[in-house]
Amino acid sequence: MKTAVVICPGRGTYNAGELGYLARHFPDPRLLTEFDAQRTAAGQDTLTALDTADRFSPARHTRGDNASGLIFAASYGDYLSIDRERVEIVAVTGNSMGWYSALACGGALSPQDGFRVANTMGTLMQQALIGxxxxxxxxxxxxxxxxxxxxxxxxxxxxxxxxxxxxxxxxxxxxxxxxxxxxxxxxxxxxxxxxxxxxxxxxxxxxxxAFHTPMQEPVAARGREALGSDLFGQPETPLVDGNGRIWWPGASDPQALYDYTLGAQVTQPYDFTRAVTVAAREFAPELFIILGPGTTLGGAVAQSLIVADWRQMRGRGDFRREQDATGLLAAMGMADQRGAVAKAERGQ
Missing domain, CATH: 3.30.70.250 (Malonyl-CoA ACP transacylase, ACP-binding)
Structure with a gap:
């Protein structure tokens, strides 16, 4: 069994190549139905309808009110798909909107409430579209x-x-x-x-x-009006946030976690490089699992590890040698790397 830090991707990761991702990979039809019910109640297209559309539409699929729900569901489904007999998850982090996914993966939010937070904030961002x-x-x-x-x-x-x-x-x-x-x-x-x-x-x-800037203060305020702090609880797995702070199971203040998530996380810079650096140095995992959808976050993770001088990697060549030798990164959006960490799926 290998130890792993799980990394949740943010916006911009569900694109044309990801159309049908939920249909192919989401392991819990009942949970997906619950996500769809939230969307229907809000007067929004269901994730199922978006994911099974005949063609990918940038104008439709990349809107914040659609993309956030799709990305959260794809990430959480991949988290559920990790083979726990081969992988021990020691911490969870994420990039930008991926923080909402991380909260659910790490147990500080239920999957339903995690979806509610991600979908609500994505919708509010789209409605305001500031900057x-x-x-x-x-x-x-x-x-x-x-x-x-x-x-x-x-x-x-x-x-x-x-x-x-x-x-x-x-x-x-x-x-x-x-x-x-x-x-x-x-x-x-x-x-x-x-x-x-x-x-x-x-x-x-x-x-x-203009995510993660003071320009989003109105969106953060509307998020706090729409989402109560009672949704948040203790994480079950350590969480590393966008300041590089670790939220430990049994030792975290749910109110402080709520305040950060719907406050500084929205209106201040998100330091993904530091989050990866802290996760690497504090938990020393054998691999980093990047949840889907998409395959674009791998470069940023590798670059962050180079900045951290992790395993004495100083550039792209060093990373490639390390990746070839140890499989340091496993991106679940890539079929060959997915197979190294995921349970067998339907039809396989």
């Missing part, structure tokens, strides 16, 4: 850390954000990437101030608001 996000690398394609480059980009962000007619903030510290959020003027000023990188950055993220 936007872009992503830009501070590492090169070799994944060798360039801390001077990172400081320069953060300094530029601060200077733009300090202008009276612009809003720009660090949203997520995401391995070798910075996710920035702001208003149109702030995002445009950044795009015009940096050299294009790797032929695709800076990249705007469609249907994303």
């Amino acid at each position: 936007g996000q872009l992503i830009h690398p501070w590492m090169g394609e070799d994944w060798v850390p360039d801390l001077a480059r990172k400081r320069d980009l953060l300094d530029l962000t601060a200077r733009i954000g300090a202008k009276p007619d612009c809003q720009l903030h660090l949203s997520i510290d995401l391995g070798g990437m910075l996710v920035l959020a702001g208003d149109s003027a702030g995002l445009q000023a950044f795009e015009q101030s940096v050299e294009p990188a790797q032929q695709r950055f800076p990249m705007r993220l469609p249907n994303h608001a």
Whole structure:
């Protein structure tokens, strides 16, 4: 049996290749029916209808009120699918919206209440749609850390954000990437101030608001009005949040967990790099399991481990050698890696 830290993905991970993910992988039809019932009661398309659509529609599937529910359900279904005879889960963390999934996986929220939180917050974000996000690398394609480059980009962000007619903030510290959020003027000023990188950055993220910034204060307030603290309890598995803080079973304050989740987690930067670093150093797992949907978070996890100097990895080549030798990362959105950690599924 191997020890593992489980990592839950955030927005932007259910795309065309993931259409049908729940139909293929979700292991508990009754629970999926309960999620669908919540959606129906709210006047929303069911997850089943979205997941089994004839074709993927970016305008429909990537909206916050649809994407959040799809991603939560896919992640939680994958968590249920982990083979506990082969894997001992020692901690859970997540990226951005993945924190809501982590709360359910770690037992601080029931699966039904976890879905309620994720779906409610995704819907509120979509209704408000305050600001936007872009992503830009501070590492090169070799994944060798360039801390001077990172400081320069953060300094530029601060200077733009300090202008009276612009809003720009660090949203997520995401391995070798910075996710920035702001208003149109702030995002445009950044795009015009940096050299294009790797032929695709800076990249705007469609249907994303200015998550994890003070611009989301109204959304956080509406979330607290809609969701009571009685939903939250003690975690059953240690949780590592977006500040790198560990919420221990039997020693956590559910009210404080609620306050963080619907407060600072919404309105302050989310440090995914630190969350992965703390999870690695504190729990020393033999592998990191990245739940589906999607396969895009693996690079950020690997880059975060490089920043942490985990197993003396200093760049992309070191990570590839470690991955080939030990299977350090298992992304459940990839069929070959899924098989290494998941129970056999229907039809297999």
